[in-house]
Amino acid sequence: MKRPLIIILGLLIILILVGVWVYFLLTGSAENTEDQFGSLDFADTTDTSIVPVVTEEPESPTVALGDSDALQQLTTESVAGFTEVRYNASTTPRVHYLVSGTGHIFSIDLVSGEEKRISATTIPLAKKAALTPNGAYVMIQAGEGTNAEFIIGVMSTSSDKLSNFKLPEQNPVLSFAATHENEFLYVVADGNNSLAKAYNPRTNAIRVLFTIPFRDMTVQWHHTASGPHLVYPKTTSKLPGQLYSYKDGLRARLAVEGFGLSAVGSSRNIIASKVNQDGSYRTEVTSRVTDQVLQTPLTLLPEKCVFSTSKPNEAWCGVTLADYSRSDNMPDAWYRGQQNMQDALWSINTDSTVSSMIVNLSLDTGQDFDLIEPMFNPSTSRFYFKNKIDNTLWMYDLTR
Amino acid sequence: MRLGFFTLLFLLSVPFLSMAQIGFEPQNELTISPAYPKPGESFTVKVDDYAGGLFGAQISWYYNGAEVPNSLNQRSVTLNAVSLGQQGVVEAVFLTQTGAEQKLQKVIKPIYVDLIIEPQTRVPEWYEGRALPSFGSQINATVLVDDGDIVSPQNLIYSWSMNSKPVHGGPVRAQHKTSFPAPRGTDMILSVSVSRVNGEVLASRATRIPIVEPDLLFFERHSLYGLQKFPIKSSLGLIGNTVMIQAEPFNLDTRVYNRPDIATWDINGVETNNGASSPYQITLQPSGAGGTSRVNFHVRSLETLSQGVDSSVNITFN
Structure with missing residues (x-):
């Protein structure tokens, strides 16, 4: 074959290939984005009924619940409120928590670690929340001071919308909590007094529980509406405080008082801290039966303690080992945020004051740890708490 | 002279007249301290033998009928008040040298x-x-x-x-x-x-x-999360474009807080518009070269000048 003929045939082939390329360039674009990529033959992903459990990536993020570590960090976000929820005996336990600022509510399966958002309704400036253990209702404080609103939210079982409305109260709410009976307890100012009330979100009924004859008070709510609830004037090391118990609407004075008084109690014992006559800040246990007082070897803030729901003589507390003198201005400095703690978690037998450390939170987590809002689940198998530093939610699993 | 004598006689007789009128006679009695003990509170009982006659007497103490240990011939004993709703009876029994017995009693109802x-x-x-x-x-x-x-x-x-x-x-x-x-x-x-x-x-x-003086702490305020719980210690590093700071006076009269006569912010000594609806908040944003600015807040009543407070915080930015 002659050389020019070979060149002509080569050019002809090149022209044909260029023509084909131009044709596909102008007319052959994909109709949807999936066609732009080659099929890797993953089969029909819309058929959810045959998704293999083992190989499928989880659709929701999971919380890394370690197999052996009893101490678990449940959130990295700031939490306004939380509770443990168990819909019925056959379902796995879950933790529901409400995120500060947005008011979104998430649910963590405590067995699989699966986390999902169950309310995407934004409650701006959500600061504090109480959730009922049946997982159906939430009470939220949004905003602060005179701008604070108190909102009742009702969870939906079919969507991630939270129907919500304002708590029907004219006066500002000073303190609130949820009971194991799925009611909300709260206190409102009433002139120079305070009124404790119960709100049933199922019936929308409000009933008055008792009257507190002053306003600057701290309430340690019991998990039932009938109580006993512990009430004392807000704490300062410069003024005396006295401890009262309200049971079935009746007030009783307990044999606990002192400057800088704060307290937490069970049906059996009371843990109270106060400023002694020498100016030191100390902790003692008072028997509710005999009024006998025992000094504890540990000095602690009772706000960091909760009694076991099954053992009325056992309390778990966040404790920073220190001796506080008058110059430390405790507990006022802690309330102001000027005194941070490096807490370890301790178990205290309040009958004997024998104490044992469970875990050193600051050491084990490698961060400043200032334990607040401690809570046991009803069966005392899990202990929940927050870190005041960043408001994250943590759990100590007693079964691990 | 005679008038002066009678005046002196009258003045000297006044105490006796008064005592006679109110029936005052020195008595032996038990006094307690504190006067009104609380339930369970420790209190001290002592003998006040103003009437005399107890010199050299043997003293025995009883509390609710039981002899108080180690109390024989003590002029005072320290006891614990009974529980709320109960009453405690303290008795001191004196056996004089003549063999006469005298009892003093005090009933304590703690409250x-x-x-x-x-x-x-x-x-x-x-x-x-x-x-x-x-x-x-x-x-x-x-x-x-x-x-x-x-x-x-x-x-x-x-x-x-x-x-x-x-x-x-x-x-x-x-x-x-x-x-x-x-x-x-x-x-x-x-x-x-x-x-x-x-x-x-x-x-x-x-x-x-x-009675304390008001004091002031500064807190960072987040548009979504609200006020942070920890105060700015001495300085705050500005990381983003803006930062909102809230001045929180402690122990300032609520009436002054709600209607302050003076509520001013200044930056490096220059009075500044705070750019916020609340006089206690200021929004800051960096301008020019980086450095440190001193932000000051002053709140005060002009009616009661001690009802006020003035404090500063350093803001560092790049």
Whole structure:
């Protein structure tokens, strides 16, 4: 074959290939984005009924619940409120928590670690929340001071919308909590007094529980509406405080008082801290039966303690080992945020004051740890708490 | 001369006349301290033998019928008050040298009379502690009586006094709450005596109330999360484009907080518009080269000049 003929045939082939390329360039674009990529033959992903459990990536993020570590960090976000929820005996336990600022509510399966958002309704400036253990209702404080609103939210079982409305109260709410009976307890100012009330979100009924004859008070709510609830004037090391118990609407004075008084109690014992006559800040246990007082070897803030729901003589507390003198201005400095703690978690037998450390939170987590809002689940198998530093939610699993 | 003699005679006789009129006679008695112990509180009983006749007597002590250990021939004993709703009977039995026996008795009914102090000064809403009074601010006080049963305030007489001066001009019925301005000084003593309508004194209580100066802390405020719980210590590094800072006065009279005569921000000594609806907030954004600016806030009443506070914080930015 002659050389020019070979060149002509080569050019002809090149022209044909260029023509084909131009044709596909102008007319052959994909109709949807999936066609732009080659099929890797993953089969029909819309058929959810045959998704293999083992190989499928989880659709929701999971919380890394370690197999052996009893101490678990449940959130990295700031939490306004939380509770443990168990819909019925056959379902796995879950933790529901409400995120500060947005008011979104998430649910963590405590067995699989699966986390999902169950309310995407934004409650701006959500600061504090109480959730009922049946997982159906939430009470939220949004905003602060005179701008604070108190909102009742009702969870939906079919969507991630939270129907919500304002708590029907004219006066500002000073303190609130949820009971194991799925009611909300709260206190409102009433002139120079305070009124404790119960709100049933199922019936929308409000009933008055008792009257507190002053306003600057701290309430340690019991998990039932009938109580006993512990009430004392807000704490300062410069003024005396006295401890009262309200049971079935009746007030009783307990044999606990002192400057800088704060307290937490069970049906059996009371843990109270106060400023002694020498100016030191100390902790003692008072028997509710005999009024006998025992000094504890540990000095602690009772706000960091909760009694076991099954053992009325056992309390778990966040404790920073220190001796506080008058110059430390405790507990006022802690309330102001000027005194941070490096807490370890301790178990205290309040009958004997024998104490044992469970875990050193600051050491084990490698961060400043200032334990607040401690809570046991009803069966005392899990202990929940927050870190005041960043408001994250943590759990100590007693079964691990 | 005669007039002077009779005047002197009259003056010398006045004490005897007075004693005769009120039937005053020195008596032997037991006195306790504190005068009105609380349930479970430790108290001391001592013998006051003003009438005499007990010199050299053997003294035995009994508490609710049981002999007090190690108390023989002691002139005072220390005991613990019984529980609320019960009564304790202390007896001192004297056996004189002539063989005569004399008994003195004191009945103690411990009672709770609680003074609850509520200063009407400002602390942040999230603050879990109690406010303290500052000069000129109102102080609310409530007294709660519990003798085993809750005693209705309607059936009691209250005698309030502040630094030994009566608050209501004298005893008042059913006034278990009172309100008064904090006096000048570093502290004050508030006392109250509670009586039944028949004049029986149930108890007296007193407490020292500190009067403090307002102070000020700065907190970072987030548009979504609100006020942070930890104050800015001495300086704050500005990371983003803007930062909102809130000045939180502690223990400032709530009336001054709500209507301050002066509420000004200045940056490096230059008064600045705070750019926020609340006078206690300021929004800051960096301009020019990086460095450190001193941000100052001043709040004050012009009526009561000590009702105010002035403080600064450093803001560092790049």
